[in-house]
Amino acid sequence: MLDTINWANVPAFLLILVRVTSFFVTLPLFSYRTVPTRHKVAFSFFLAAIMYFTVPAPELVIDGEYFLLLFKEMAVGIGVGLLAYIILSAIQIAGGFIDFQMGFAIANVIDPQTGAQSPLIGQYLYIITLLFILAVDGHHMMIDGVFYSYEVIAMDQFLPLREEGWIMFVIQSFNQMFVIAFLMAIPIVGCLFLVDIALGIIARTVPQLNVFVVGLPLKIFVALSVLVIAMTFYVMLIRNLFETMLTTMRDLMQVLGG
Template identity: 40%
Template structure:
C-alpha cells in the first residue's frame, strides 16, 4: 500500500506530460484517431516511462504538487507544439498559394482537425501526413517525449528556470521564424509564377484593352497554378524530407535546452 501511495503521484505526473503531448502533437492529436485509443496509448506509454524513469523517485502530494502537474502539462504541450508547428506551415503555404491562384474562397473541411483549411494546403497536409507515417516519423515523436525524461526528470524544477531566463521563449520565436521562412520557400514557385502571370495580364490590358482581363485572368491563373503545382510535385517529397529534418532538429534543440536547464 505504501508502494502504491509512492508510485501514484509520480505516475500521474508522467501521464500528464504524455497526455498533453498527445493533445498537441501531429498525427496523435488528429480527430481521425479515436479518443479511447489516445487514452489507452497514453496510459501504456506512461506505464513504460514510469518503469524506465519513475522508479525510485518520490514526489509528495502537497500544495506544491499542483505546480508539478502544471509543469508537466506545459512540457508536453511545448514538445507537441514544436512538432505541430512544422505541419501547420504547410497549410500556411496553401493559404499563400490559394490566394494567388484564386482558390481563397474555396476552403474545405480538414478531416484531421475538423477546421476549414485551404484546398492546396489541405492536399499538401494530407500528403505530408502520409509521407510522415511512411517513414515512421511518429516513432520519433514518441522517442522524443521519452527522451525528455532523461534530460528533464520528474523531480527537476529547471523548466521554470528556463522560462524565467527567456530561453524557452527565444527558442519558440526562433523556431517560428524558421518555419515561416520555410513556408515562403515552399510557396515561392507558385507565388512567382502568379506574379509573372499578373504582370503579363497587366501588359495585355494596356496593349489590348478590348479583352476582358477578369474573364481571361481568373481561369488562366487557375490553369497556370495547377500546372506549376503538378510540375513541382516530384520535388515535394524532398521538400517534405527537408521539413521533417528541420522538425527533428528543432526537437533535438529543445531537448538539449531541457538538458542544459537540468545541468544548471
C-alpha cells in the same frame, strides 16, 4: 488486489501519465479529432505504464511541490507538442499563399483533423505531409521523442522560466516556420506573378480582350501545372520540414531542461 499495489510508486506514474497525455493533446497525428478520445487515453496509459519501468523515477511525496511538478509536466507536453504542430502548419500557410494568387482563397475546406478551415492547396499538401510522416515511421520518432524527453527534463526538475532563452527560441522557431512556408510557396507564386505581368501587358496591347475572363482559368491552369512539375521539390521540402520539426522539439526540450 489493492493490497498488492505499491502506493509509493503512484505519484511518479501520475507524472509520467500527465506528460504523455499532454504530448498527445497537441502532437501532430495523435491529437487529431479522427483519433477517438478513448484510444488516446488508453494509448497514453499503456505507454506511460511501459515508460514507468524504464524511466528513473525518484521517490515523491504528494504535497504542494508535487502539484507544481504536475503543472510542469503538463506544460512540457503541451508546449513541445504545440511547437511541433506550429512548425508543421507551415504547409497550410504556404497553401494559403498559393490559393490567394490562384483565386482559391475564397473557397476553404474544413480540415477533419482539426475542425478548422483550411485552404485547398494547403490541405492537399498537408495530407501528403501526413502520408510522408507515416511512410517514414515519423509517428514512432515522435513517440521516441516523448520517451527521451526524460533524459533532458527530469521528472523532479522545474523549468527555468525566468530565463529568456526559451522565449527567443520560440520566436526563432516562428520565424523559421514562415521562411519554410515562403520557400514552399515561392515557385508557384512566382509563376503566377509572371502570369499577372503577362496579362497586364496583354490588357494594354489588346484592349478588346477581356483579361478578367481569361485570367482566372489561365492562372489556375498554370498553378496546377507548376504544382505537378514541382512535386519532387515539395517532397524534399516536406522531408526537411519534418526534420526541422523533430530538431525543434529536441532543442526546445534542451532549452527547458537547462
